[in-house]
Amino acid sequence: MDLHQAPVLRDLDLCLESGEVIGLMGANGSGKSTLLSVLATLIRPTAGTVELFGRQIDATSARTARLRVALVGHSAALYDRLTLEENLRLVARLTGRPRRRVPEVLADVGLARAAGRPAIACSQGMRRRAELARVMLTEPDLLLLDEVHTGLDYDAAPLVGRVLAEVRSRWGAGVLVSHEAGRVSDLCDRTVGLRSGRVETVVAR
Numbered sequence: 001m002d003l004h005q006a007p008v009l010r011d012l013d014l015c016l017e018s019g020e021v022i023g024l025m026g027a028n029g030s031g032k033s034t035l036l037s038v039l040a041t042l043i044r045p046t047a048g049t050v051e052l053f054g055r056q057i058d059a060t061s062a063r064t065a066r067l068r069v070a071l072v073g074h075s076a077a078l079y080d081r082l083t084l085e086e087n088l089r090l091v092a093r094l095t096g097r098p099r100r101r102v103p104e105v106l107a108d109v110g111l112a113r114a115a116g117r118p119a120i121a122c123s124q125g126m127r128r129r130a131e132l133a134r135v136m137l138t139e140p141d142l143l144l145l146d147e148v149h150t151g152l153d154y155d156a157a158p159l160v161g162r163v164l165a166e167v168r169s170r171w172g173a174g175v176l177v178s179h180e181a182g183r184v185s186d187l188c189d190r191t192v193g194l195r196s197g198r199v200e201t202v203v204a205r
């Protein structure tokens, strides 16, 4: 995978099993977020192939696969001017999920009272919680979490374990990028260490 002609991911051969959650660790700039973007079909590798749900990813299959993938990345995927509830209703409409579940998932992440607040007026942690509500609403088969604990308070941290457990229970798979070895070993079945875009270590729990 090249970005601006500099290779970012190289010789990467990684397979996620159904029901498995892997932890992705590595130094800043080692390629973790880039790998998540490739898996989320947001960027296409310049060489090699990506297979999701048994199908090789191209422009057509990416559109279908994307409906089964959720990425919680560094910046919240929320429209600032829409309220949290409007944001989730929009997600429900775009992904064909039932809108009636929106109040329920907002309550699940502790945002019932903030549902009517514009996203721009929410704290970083509240926005993160709203993104976890999006994950609960869309029930992805592949869940990609990029340093998701950042900004979450003590009460909200278990929500990450919960969404990963839900993915596992549906026989989906998850990838958790984190710099915290303790969290990775608690939440993941395998830890994959990246170094300069290559898999350096794989450690099973």
Ligand SMILES: Nc1ncnc2c1ncn2[C@@H]1O[C@H](COP(=O)(O)OP(=O)(O)OP(=O)(O)O)[C@@H](O)[C@H]1O
Binding pocket: 003, 004, 008, 026, 027, 028, 029, 030, 031, 032, 033, 034, 035
């Ligand atoms: N849009 C881009 N254009 C050019 N280079 C990029 C782009 N995005 C990332 N890179 C480069 O790709 C490499 C990997 O970046 P990436 O964000 O995947 O690392 P990371 O492991 O997630 O780092 P961190 O722990 O700091 O979040 C870095 O050298 C970075 O400078």
